[in-house]
Amino acid sequence: MDLIANLATGFAVALTPANLAFCFLGVLIGTLVGVLPGIAPITTIAILLPFTFTLPPASAMIMLSGIFYGAQYGGSTTAILVNLPGESSSIVTCLDGHQMAKQGRAGPALAIAAIASFFAGTIATIIIAVASVPLSALALKFTAAEYFSLMVLGLTGSIALAHGSAIKAVAMVLLGLLLGLVGIDVNTGLPRMTLGIGELGDGIGFVAIAIGLFGISELMVALSRPQDRTLLSVALSQLWPSRKELRDCVPPMLRGTAIGSILGVLPGGGAALSSFASYAVEKKTSRTPERFGRGAIEGVAGPEAANNAGAQTSFIPLLTLGIPGNAIMALMVGALMIQGIQPGPQVMTAQPQLFWGVIASMWLGNLMLVILNLPLVGLWVSLLRVPYRILFPAIALFCCIGTYSISNSQLDIGLMLIFALVGVFFVKVGAEPAPFILGFILGPLMEENFRRAMNLSRGDPVVFVERPISAALLFLTVLLLAVLVLPAVRAKREEVFQE
């Protein structure tokens, strides 16, 4: 069977001592980031990007993805013990997880979170391995028109799922697309919007933008808020949930995994949305919905399974189509491109070691996370006592070193500073930077495919609806937009994003 052979290839790559070490380093940093409130996984990945460029591509991807799903595990620890989401997808885990901790059942809450995450991570890894082959085959049939339509769908998805006003998200996407076009035009060799600065010929440095928007700007905003962490002093003597609790958690875990796996693949989707959806489903289907919010273990198991599955399956569009579905995946695309790899369906055939190695490492990483999160939970809790005033100067310094080291360029530091200030402005006016970074990454690709498709059709835009796959993708886009403007859905969306 091909699947077995592919996974064998993958494990051969993932099990080398170096890659095991990078996987471990990734999930370790991910857990750390997940545990500490105020440091988002996207910030960490942005900061660490430059340091991965000296690594082989597979090791770099293994480590960066480890940070991403590792943060989902770590986030639940803080959610349960401190009632703060260490990571945005852990918001719903606070609801019942912290209540359980208050009732002295912090151990079982942490254990079920880790078990649910591991279970979902395992299933999601299998889904990725199974789904990626046919999807890549399909994607190889794509022409410029399908690629363009797919990217339109992806960007619309990021608009639909952005917090706050949809029209602002549209503006952010367009702004990202426009800034992505800064540099030499590949078709004519003419510089565009470079202000005559030679260095800008290659475009605005992706790392400078990402670290400015998600690193420095985050620090500037976080420092203006009071940093309050009230630790629950808990005895973690009893760690394991009872047999009955475990049995009660099986259906939520299964449902959560299914919800997360589906929502993770959707453009713009991912971990945070999955956990909200799962919590809503568990509360609706429960025979005792009144227990939710008062320490129902199902309210921890479902969302934790969902957010981990969602985090994992959001790699599917990236790995098979080369299209990032969310901002973190956009950073991954950036990492690959700087490594000289153009993400896309050809990666699977051209770089099977990289492709299957990353997938295999996901399962290994999930296994490591159970070990990191259950026996070592005490260690993580003690980390929570490190005050922010000690952490943030280090983050600021690492942001600078990382950005500078890309090309030893003072211009990059200047750009990072500008985008940090712009990022603060975005936060203040309620415009989310995630759709912006997605547009920025997709800008050049979209223009290229748009121009090529229009060129082949001699300027007739009908080409986008003539081809069935492209038409289907655009139909989905229209559907998504229609849903977005329906008042009922809008109200629901606002409700979901309320806390």
Next chain:
Amino acid sequence: MGRVSTADLAFGLFLVAVAAVALYLIADLPMGTAARMGPGYVPRALAVLIALIGAFIAARAFVTAGDAFPAIAWRPILLVGAAVGLFGLLLPRLGLAATAFIVVLVAGLAATDMRWKELILIAVGLSVFAVLLFVKALGLPMPIWPVP
């Protein structure tokens, strides 16, 4: 309705301004035709769209209720911003050891619960750590000591 949504107004005007600058910068680039697009085609289309949306958001700010532009805590923005700027200016001349110390010190002042002794210790520690990790271990090509 009363109050103008100054947050929306600011964002709308920002978009219009960015679009105007972009349109100015690409004014000389050929448009081409839909079949053979020139380098100016897509950027111009995007800039016009951004300007329209910006104008809409700005106009809507007067009609629909929305948030006012929130107060800005300047201290962290200025200090962290200054630390970043100093890094860019100083690193090629002073080397990483001294630059890291200064950057951490300046950024660290942004904390409301800052303590001098602790901050200086952190600055020294991080400076040593950065040199060991980034230059010695990872081999980044950065000067450690001041460049004459």
